[in-house]
Amino acid sequence: MTDGSKTDASITDGSPVSRRRTFAIISHPDAGKTTLTEKLLLFGGAIQLAGEVKAKKNRVSARSDWMGIEKERGISVVTSVMTFEYADCVFNLLDTPGHEDFSEDTYRTLTAVDSAIMVIDAAKGIEARTRKLFEVCRLRDIPIVTFINKLDRESRDPFDLLDEIEKTLALDTAPVNWPIGRGRSFAGTYDMAKNTVRRLDADDEAQPVNGPDSPAVLEMLPDHERDAFSEEIGLAMGACRPFELKPFREGHLTPVFFGSALRNFGVRDLIDALAAFAPPPRGQDADTRRVEAEEPRMTGFVFKIQANMDPNHRDRIAFMRVCSGRLSRGMKAKLVRTGKPMALNTPQFFFARNRAIADEAWAGDVVGIPNHGTLRIGDTLTEGEDLLFRGVPSFAPEILRRVKLQDAMKAKKLREALQQMAEEGVVQLFLPQDGSGAIVGVVGALQLDVLKERLLAEYGLPIDYEQTRFSICRWITSDVRHDLESFISKNLSSIADDLDGAPVFMAASPFSLRYDEERAPAIRFSDIKDYQVRDKAA
Numbered sequence: 001m002t003d004g005s006k007t008d009a010s011i012t013d014g015s016p017v018s019r020r021r022t023f024a025i026i027s028h029p030d031a032g033k034t035t036l037t038e039k040l041l042l043f044g045g046a047i048q049l050a051g052e053v054k055a056k057k058n059r060v061s062a063r064s065d066w067m068g069i070e071k072e073r074g075i076s077v078v079t080s081v082m083t084f085e086y087a088d089c090v091f092n093l094l095d096t097p098g099h100e101d102f103s104e105d106t107y108r109t110l111t112a113v114d115s116a117i118m119v120i121d122a123a124k125g126i127e128a129r130t131r132k133l134f135e136v137c138r139l140r141d142i143p144i145v146t147f148i149n150k151l152d153r154e155s156r157d158p159f160d161l162l163d164e165i166e167k168t169l170a171l172d173t174a175p176v177n178w179p180i181g182r183g184r185s186f187a188g189t190y191d192m193a194k195n196t197v198r199r200l201d202a203d204d205e206a207q208p209v210n211g212p213d214s215p216a217v218l219e220m221l222p223d224h225e226r227d228a229f230s231e232e233i234g235l236a237m238g239a240c241r242p243f244e245l246k247p248f249r250e251g252h253l254t255p256v257f258f259g260s261a262l263r264n265f266g267v268r269d270l271i272d273a274l275a276a277f278a279p280p281p282r283g284q285d286a287d288t289r290r291v292e293a294e295e296p297r298m299t300g301f302v303f304k305i306q307a308n309m310d311p312n313h314r315d316r317i318a319f320m321r322v323c324s325g326r327l328s329r330g331m332k333a334k335l336v337r338t339g340k341p342m343a344l345n346t347p348q349f350f351f352a353r354n355r356a357i358a359d360e361a362w363a364g365d366v367v368g369i370p371n372h373g374t375l376r377i378g379d380t381l382t383e384g385e386d387l388l389f390r391g392v393p394s395f396a397p398e399i400l401r402r403v404k405l406q407d408a409m410k411a412k413k414l415r416e417a418l419q420q421m422a423e424e425g426v427v428q429l430f431l432p433q434d435g436s437g438a439i440v441g442v443v444g445a446l447q448l449d450v451l452k453e454r455l456l457a458e459y460g461l462p463i464d465y466e467q468t469r470f471s472i473c474r475w476i477t478s479d480v481r482h483d484l485e486s487f488i489s490k491n492l493s494s495i496a497d498d499l500d501g502a503p504v505f506m507a508a509s510p511f512s513l514r515y516d517e518e519r520a521p522a523i524r525f526s527d528i529k530d531y532q533v534r535d536k537a538a
């Protein structure tokens with residue numbers, strides 16, 4: 001890795017933790033996330049040429065794109081996490097899957113970041129998926145930096161776009177720069193706080209100017225657009241809120257940058273902003289206490305598992321966010337769920353094209369830990385302390401299907417394969433207590449296709465799906481053990497065990513679920529299940 005810029009000593013205090021910026025990019029498909037990722041990596045010197053991240057030529061749809069990427073395992077390594085250095089900071093960019101479905105994978109990834117870049121297509125504004133991802137960020141008050149992309153194309157009025165962000169997301173905006181022209185006449189941006197200009201055709205430092213009406217600015221535009229621009233930027237400078245660090249860090253205000261990822265324009269301002277404003281690793285809540293990033297002892301949680309990245313080895317990589325302390329290669333960590341020690345002999349860092357053994361990692365870093373099924377999503381690793389990080393929950397699936405095996409002789413193998421897929425978080429697995437066939441649950445339909453394809457490719461198991469009479473499920477608990485047991489025995493044909501053996505009640509419709517809920521006041525029906533420790537012998 002090379003350092004892509006000069007160092008700004010004021011950005012960090014030099015400690016490893018203060019230098020970390022762990023972030024994700026959230027956007028609607030096609031807004032430009034892949035293009036921006038490439039350009040960010042270019043700045044960090046992590047890749048030589050734009051285009052290397054991309055494996056999406058010939059794509060027909062987002063769906064086939066994802067499948068294609070999954071087939072080329074090398075590429076999927078690239079997209080999970082990418083580390084690069086710039087401006088004295090170490091950036092960990094966590095990729096959220098690019099397909100249209102909202103998946104739990106996406107949610108979990110966002111539990112592991114400290115900030116996010118929201119990319120908006122300047123012609124389209126806020127789109128459905130952006131809104132959904134933003135809501136997930138809001139749950140944790142993750143600070144958002146906004147990049148309004150594709151200014152080189154015909155786009156909407158900037159005030160309109162800012163207004164839309166404020167109204168639909170209830171998020172204050174502070175435009176940092178302002179576009180000089182749009183579409184064909186897009187010529188650069190004006191930094192409203194610094195009074196500098198960055199020209200589209202010059203890849204150099206921003207130039208200081210004497211205000212937005214100065215000839216140096218106006219001559220960038222065609223004659224007939226100059227008056228309108230003067231009026232517009234005058235209004236923007238008078239009416240828009242200036243950037244302030246505190247509300248940004250609290251997740252209430254977003255600095256907005258206009259640019260074009262394709263033209264590599266505005267990306268430097270964006271990455272400089274991340275280095276300067278985005279928070280270093282934040283403390284994380286665990287069941288017993290809050291763990292601060294600067295604490296000396298290592299802790300971390302697994303937010304993603306990826307299997308079979310190397311087709312020659314049946315290895316699985318658990319992606320762990322280090323939450324505190326220093327992880328050093330070879331150290332013994334405690335897997336809190338089982339209480340057993342685990343040697344971290346080959347933790348890995350991921351770059352744009354390759355991976356490398358991590359000799360040490362700090363809070364905010366994401367390391368891949370190869371294992372053969374020992375680690376699960378949500379697992380906490382510590383240097384001995386018994387604590388569990390919160391924030392990697394399971395969501396009640398929105399689609400339930402029974403898995404039908406084409407070759408009945410392979411039932412045992414299917415059971416094992418489903419268990420592994422569920423541990424990886426591809427699907428949720430429910431085993432009905434009446435002994436009928438396994439039911440899988442997913443949040444988005446794409447996950448069903450992925451499961452089917454992977455069972456065939458990796459386990460040689462052709463399967464089909466069958467409708468079940470259930471369409472909805474809830475985890476059930478009760479303060480009184482006897483109440484729960486009696487509810488379960490009365491409703492046995494509607495009860496299944498999840499991967500951890502926790503009881504789940506399945507209903508035919510939301511209406512019938514409500515009916516059952518009303519008749520069983522002692523039972524809690526929950527659509528979210530927090531990660532829990534199971535019996536230590538598991």
Ligand code: G4P
Pocket residue numbers: 027028029030031032033034035036098149150151152153259260261262263
């Ligand atoms: P995504 O990952 O968010 O889905 O978006 P991606 O970067 O793949 O960009 C979607 C399309 O938008 C691509 O065109 C890309 O080249 C284009 N694009 C991204 N940023 C800009 C920009 O700043 N200006 C303009 N004009 N276009 C931009 P494509 O034709 O679908 O793909 P490709 O053939 O160029 O790869």
